[in-house]
Amino acid sequence: MPSATFLHGVRTPWSAVPAALRDRLLARTGPLVAEPEDRTGGMATGLAVVLHGRRGSFFAKAIDAVENPVGAQMYRRESEVADALPAHPTVPALVGAEQVDLPDGGRWWVNLLEARPGEPVTHPWSGRDLDRVLTAWCDLRTRLRATPWSGSAGLSELLTGWRRIAEDPDDDWHRLALRWRDREAAMAAVVDGGADGRSGVLSHIDLRADNILVTGPGDDPHTGDHGAVDHGSDDHRGDDHGADDHRGDDHGRDDHRGDDHGGAGREGVTFVDWAHPGLAAPWADVAILLADVVGSGAAVECGGTIDVVDAFCRCEPGTDPELAVGLITGLGAFLHLRAVREPVNPLMPHRHTWSAAQSEQLGRFAEVHTR
Secondary structure, three states: OOOOOOOOOOOEOHHHOOHHHHHHHHHHHOOEOOOOEEOOOOOOOOEEEEEEEOOEEEEEEEEEOOOOHHHHHHHHHHHHHHOOOOOOOOOOOEEEEEEEEOOOOOEEEEEEEEOOOOEEOOOOOOHHHHHHHHHHHHHHHHHHHOOOOOOEOOHHHHOOHHHHHHOOOOOOOHHHHHHHHHHHHHHHOOOOOOOOOOOOEEEOOOOOHHHEEEOOOOOOOOOOOOEEEOOOOOOOOOOOOOOEEEEOOOOOOOOOOOOOOOOOOHHHEEEOOOOOOEEEOOOHHHHHHHHHHHHOOOEHHHOOOEOHHHHHHHHOOOOOHHHHHHHHHHHHHHHHHHHHHOOOOOOOHHHHHHHHHHHHHHHHHHHHOOO
C-alpha cells in the first residue's frame, strides 16, 4: 500500500466498466494479446488500464462524465492540449480521445495514450530518483521555453493560503501564517512570470510522484516494460483526477515524440498528466516538484536526507531560493486549508487523507524556515 502522502485512490477495474466502452477501446487497440493490466494511483476513480492489443500497447484512462463531469472536463482538456505540447521523449503521445455515448444513456470520456515503461516515483523520494527526474525535466524545459502558449497557470490565485489562515485566529496554523503571509505575497507577485507575465514559460504545474514514471535498474527504456497508469491529477488545485502509472509491454509501437523511440524519455523518465499546462515563472515547476519531495517526508527538515533548497539552487542557479521556499510552504498552506475546512468529496475521499498527510510534512518545513 502506498504511503498516505502519495496520491492514490480506488480505481474502476476493466471488468467493471460498461461492455460498450470496452468494445470501443478494443476497436482501437485490436484484439487483446495479453490480459488487461488495471492500474491504481492518482485522484480519479475512473478506469486506468494498460491494454496489449494487436496494434500495440496502450494506456487507456476513462471516466464517467455523468458521475464526475469535472473529471471528464479535465480529461478533455488534456486531450486538447496534447498536440500543442513540444515533441519530446519524456512526453507520452495521445493516440485518441473521444466521448463514448452508451446505449443506456451514459457518457464516458476516454483518452488513449501510448504506454510507457516504468513505475511512479515512490514515497518518500530518494535522492537518486530526484536527480534523474530533475535532469530529465531540465532537458524538457528547453523545449517548453520555446513553445508558444497563451494563458496563465494562475498560481498566484491559488497561493493565498497563508493570508486566509492569518485571518482566522482559531486555525492551528494561525501563528505560522502571520510570519508567512508577506513572504507568500512576495512570491505570488512573480510566480506567474513577473508582473506582466511576459517571462512566463509553458509549465506542467502538477509535478508530483504520481505524475512521473521512472524505469528501474532492470528496465530497458528503449524496449521492455511499457506500462501505464492513469495520470489525471488533482493538480494542487481542484476536483481533478490524479495520475496513474503507465506500465505494460512494448509491442513494437514507436514513440514519435522525440529521438528516444519506443521507450521512456531522458534518463528513463516520463512526465504524465498534462491536464493543467499554463504560463508560469521558469522556476515554478521545480519548486512544485520539490514540494512533493517535502510532502513525502524526504526533506532534511522532515527527518529525511534530501536538501531541497540545495537541489533547487543546483537546478535553478541565479534564482533566489526564497521563491522556492515560499512556493513550497504556500502549497502546504493550501493543502492544510483543504484538509481542515473543505468537506470530504464522496467521489474522492482519498484526497482529504492525502492533503492532510502532505500538509503535515509541509508544515514542519515551514516551521524550520520561519523567520
